[in-house]
Amino acid sequence: MTRTADEYWELIHAERARVALMLDGLTAQQWHADSLCGEWTVQQVVAHLTAAANTGRWAWLRSILFAGFNPDRHNARRLAEHLGRTVDETRENFRRSVTLTIAPTRDYPAWLGEVIVHGQDIARPLGITFTPDPDAVREVATYFAAKDFAVNSHRMVKGLTLEASDTDFAAGSGPLVRGPLLSLVMVMAGRSEFLTDVDDDGVAELRRRIG
Structure with a gap:
């Protein structure tokens, strides 16, 4: 939509x-x-x-x-x-x-x-749990996975598959990075602190890219 x-x-x-x-x-x-x-x-x-x-x-x-x-x-x-x-x-x-x-x-x-x-x-x-609207997070995840703009989000995850563990979102192809959709957004934005929320075969490469 x-x-x-x-x-x-x-x-x-x-x-x-x-x-x-x-x-x-x-x-x-x-x-x-x-x-x-x-x-x-x-x-x-x-x-x-x-x-x-x-x-x-x-x-x-x-x-x-x-x-x-x-x-x-x-x-x-x-x-x-x-x-x-x-x-x-x-x-x-x-x-x-x-x-x-x-x-x-x-x-x-x-x-x-x-x-x-x-x-x-x-x-x-x-240490504050702060939860945005799920529809808003999905809009950002879709955009970040497809395009570099304010952050180099597309470049960050190029050649990796992103899969949300809490909704039906998926994007990309390659080794898998799986976790909550908000955490996927944050690692696409280069926030290494959210790597602890994601797992699977692609995490090591993503960690290397974030530095």
């Missing part, structure tokens, strides 16, 4: 709202804890999500141009623009962005994946 733009935005808004609800329950110490996203803290990941929700096509083009086409420099600059002076300000900046319909391209599954992956980047190291 091909979703409309409005349907994708409904999924994106629902996942942002889910993240916002999780953030409401965090302590000050948790906001300053490390995430799974590089060297960013939880607060910085939230600011990055806010930046993503506020960056349209021309703003993205200007930013990446002035960053010398360096995505890390681009992301750092945009993050800094939306990082509050306090945790409460950062949280409020994100909350105001939940229902925005701004994106630099029409790759809606990628922007949905941005929210789902970074939600886990926050939750996993804090």
Whole structure:
């Protein structure tokens, strides 16, 4: 089933709202804890999500141009623009962005994946069980397995078969990697912490690729 733009935005808004609800329950110490996203803290990941929700096509083009086409420099600059002076300000900046319909391209599954992956980047190291909508996870898994965009997800699993243990999702061909669909999404996004959730013949190769 091909979703409309409005349907994708409904999924994106629902996942942002889910993240916002999780953030409401965090302590000050948790906001300053490390995430799974590089060297960013939880607060910085939230600011990055806010930046993503506020960056349209021309703003993205200007930013990446002035960053010398360096995505890390681009992301750092945009993050800094939306990082509050306090945790409460950062949280409020994100909350105001939940229902925005701004994106630099029409790759809606990628922007949905941005929210789902970074939600886990926050939750996993804090020991929080955080479960996105299964339909949203399936949209991201299908997209990630087929295309490189914000992450090199297709390249990560090329020549491997992915099979979900909790639904009927399958993609690719080659040695098998089997596990919960959300964990498959996270390993496609390069998160080695989720390798413990998957198994079968293809895991060793996937581990090598993630590094």
